[in-house]
Amino acid sequence: MTTVIIRSLGKQDYQSCWQAMKDFTDRRQEDTPDEIWLLEHPPVFTLGQNGKTEHVLNAGEIPVLHVDRGGQVTYHGPGQVVIYTLIDVKRKKMNVRQLVNSLEQAIIQLLASYQITAVAKCDAPGVYVNDKKIASVGLRIRRGCSFHGLAFNVNMDLEPFQRINPCGFAELKMTQLSQLTENPDTLQVGQQLVEYLITILGYTSRLTQTE
Secondary structure, three states: OOOOEEEEEOOHHHHHHHHHHHHHHHHHOOOEEEEEEEEEEOOEEEEEOOHHHHHEEEOOOOEEEEEEOOEEEEEEEOOOEEEEEEEOOOOOOOOHHHHHHHHHHHHHHHHHHOOOOOEEOOOOEEEEEEEEEEEEEEEEEEEEEEEEEEEEEOOOOOOHHHOOOHHOOOOOOOOOHOOOOOOOOOHHHHHHHHHHHHHOOOOOOOEEOOO
């Protein structure tokens, strides 16, 4: 199937959105179109399936949620583009590594359009600029379908990342697009990133829904 539904959801509570992803994945059928959700979250730390609580150094007033994606701990907050990829990977004949690569390459291509050189690291999923992490990737596969996705730092308060060992690495520094180019608009950047992702994943038509 080459059609994808794009949902621009604005700011969404993390837990409600996570439940919606699980519900969608549980009820989808063989002919259900894939969906890409574009949104932002209020401040929240999330620990992946194998996440270790010692990597949360000082959460303070920010909630910490244990979730079912891969990876360790990360932070979500306003000014960060979050894209969830609800894809029938079995139907697409993709494996998890190929999907992770696709997410990373979409970010790398977007950054290249801003004349920013970025790389992916096979031993530490995500995207890096000058050894600082600008985007995280974490997925869950259930019933042959993916959910969760990527988080791309655009124009946000990076301070909460200092309260954790991002992705389990104590010395890892974070960066964002606003430190590398002037006044990026988070929604516009998110829409651009969706376009790169659609192309890389091979969709030829889309339905766009704004909620």
